[in-house]
Amino acid sequence: MPQIHRAGVADIDPITLYRILWLRVSVFVVEQDAAYPEIDGRDIEPGAELMWIAEGPEVVATLRILRDADGMRIGRVATAAPARGRGYAGDLMRAAxxxxxxxxxxxxxxxxxxxxxxxxxxxxxxxxxxxxxxxxGIPHIPMRRS
Structure with missing residues (x-):
């Protein structure tokens, strides 16, 4: 199993944070052709954590965990196109x-x-x-795990 990293934004090396955000923008804005504020301010909320998997210096998969008023929230699950099919997103989801x-x-x-x-x-x-x-422009469904 690949090494899963986890930290709040303030505790992430700036180059790694840049690579995490680059991956998210590459997937959610560029690949999915959805011009929206990907960097939405929630990453720096109290209790927010980013999780990621790297291959060498490159971040190949990521997600974030947030605290909502009524529980926790997982979002921004993304895997770099060349790393898809290796189970990284599943590894991150189980860890999250x-x-x-x-x-x-x-x-x-x-x-x-x-x-x-x-x-x-x-x-x-x-x-x-x-x-x-x-x-x-992308159909979504709210989901919950009790």
Missing amino acids: VARCAETAPGLPIALDAQMQLEDWYARFGFVRSGEPFEED
């Missing part, structure tokens, strides 16, 4: 679910999944928790 359970035992974990990934997130115990919606 465990981290949420450790940080806020008994509280639910929420996420907003792109519709085509609903079954993938279900593998980690997430179930549909609301009506579908569009974000930046």
Whole structure:
């Protein structure tokens, strides 16, 4: 299993943080052709943590964990195109679910999944928790894990 790193933004080496944000913008803004504020201010909220996997100096997969008023939230799950199919996102999701359970035992974990990934997130115990919606022209579904 690859090494999973976890830290708050203030504790991440600037070059690594740059590579994490570069990956997120590359996937969510460029690849998915969705011009939106990817860097939305939530990464620096109290309790926010980024998780990532690197191959050498390159960040190849990442996600973030946030604290919401009613529980925890996982988001910004992204894998670099050349690293897809290696299970990195799954490794990160398992680690993130465990981290949420450790940080806020008994509280639910929420996420907003792109519709085509609903079954993938279900593998980690997430179930549909609301009506579908569009974000930046991409259909999403709210999901929750109790």
